[in-house]
Amino acid sequence: MTRFAKPIVFALCLLPLAWLAHKGWTAGFGAHPQEYVNRFLGDWALRFLLLALAVTPLRQIGDWPQLARFRRMIGLYAFFYVVLHVSSYVVATHFFDWAAIWKDIVKRNYITVGMAVFVMLLPLAATSTAAMVKRLGAARWKKLHRLVYLAGIGGVFHFFMMVKLDWREPLLYAVLLAFLLGYRAFKRLRRA
């Protein structure tokens, strides 16, 4: 069973994308397809990021050591959906209008924050291999990967800032994130 666990989780993480492709294929994405696709991918980018951040607390609280081996995969999936989200923004939302994109990045705070999160995730994805962990050394690797906390905060903030009025969904993510980060802070304080 455990032999199949990784392929199964791998496939499960592809389900949102498969669902999106299926919807595009059969029903289309509605009246404003660019917005639909971009938001769908943004939602899943953030969900996977939060899920990656949930692995360690779940493992420790649930006394479930096997979870640890999914952490990298889920983290990389978060990056994967971020890349798709950003690509849809470039290709669908703005159709390669680089001038407009640049203006967005420097002028719109929520885009600036999104960009910052994207940039933070780049080195994390690049150093996700076992070889890179070795090259950096565990201590430095760990230090670097603490950036993911900031990325999580930035991701939720990015969502909050783009909302026009209905802040209920980002609020839910903010509460989840607060719990995931609060748990870590609490453990640290107790150890110190």
Next chain:
Amino acid sequence: MLIKHVRANDPSSSEITPRSVFADRRRLLKAAAAAGVWALAPAAASAAKPARGEPIPNVVKWPKSLPEMPTAYDLATTYNNFYEFGFDKDDPARHSSKFKPRPWTVKVEGHAEKTGTFDLDDLIKPHQLEERVYRFRCVEAWSMVVPWVGVPLGDVLKKFGPTAKAKYVAFQTVLRPEEMPGQRLALLKWPYVEGLRLDEAMHPLALLTVGMYGELLPNQNGAPLRLMLPWKYGFKSIKSIVRIAFVENQPPTSWNIATPSEYGFYSNVNPRVDHPRWTQATERRLGDPFFSPRRPTPMFNGYADEVAHLYAGMDLAKLY
């Protein structure tokens, strides 16, 4: 792969109805209705389509309509900002079936010679209904082209005889939380209110609207009575109107109350004044292909020749 199929299935590209076909189809629908075989009409239009509204008789075509192809009916009626019915774009179409747009009365108040409560039909009947194809530009940078049916707002307002004290006109949407689920959540202050300067309201482009695509307004598009102000962002064109008041001072407006830094009283379409969170210089036309450049947004949504004089000398970056 995906790209090709998205395009192939995208209702936006496959279901746009050329104007001539659209007009023909409507003529067909009308003929069918007249012949008492209305039941056949939806099938004639298309089997899978949602039920269409009641056709409006005696409409004349406004000569200055846009020569552009109207946005597909399905898009214009399933992608709506009408927070009274929910906060997502598909909520209004999904959650408005319980709403009863008739019978309907409008209360007219304030600085006018004639005030009182009027039946909707009595307000509209004295005027010639016109079909006007206008560009519609949402503040969220998407747009469509819609054939609206209505009468000039100014003609209706004049009948009440606004007095010298009437400087502005305030409008109010109906408050019915039992039929409008969005009103049960206080994310906006209900009821929705909007307002215009009197000269804006009297402008011949301002249309008091009762229909679209030759039919009575669907609930999700503001039945039974809404404004259509094509040079302003969509939220100024208040829906399901129950109150019109002639007032002396600038009336409060819902989005301005909610987020004053983002939505001003005037809210004229202006590509040079960006929304704090997105550009207003370009827009997404509903129905354009998935992979396509955005369209440039013209000043006053393309109606500058007609309306620019209303704002002469005003700093439109400040009075947005």
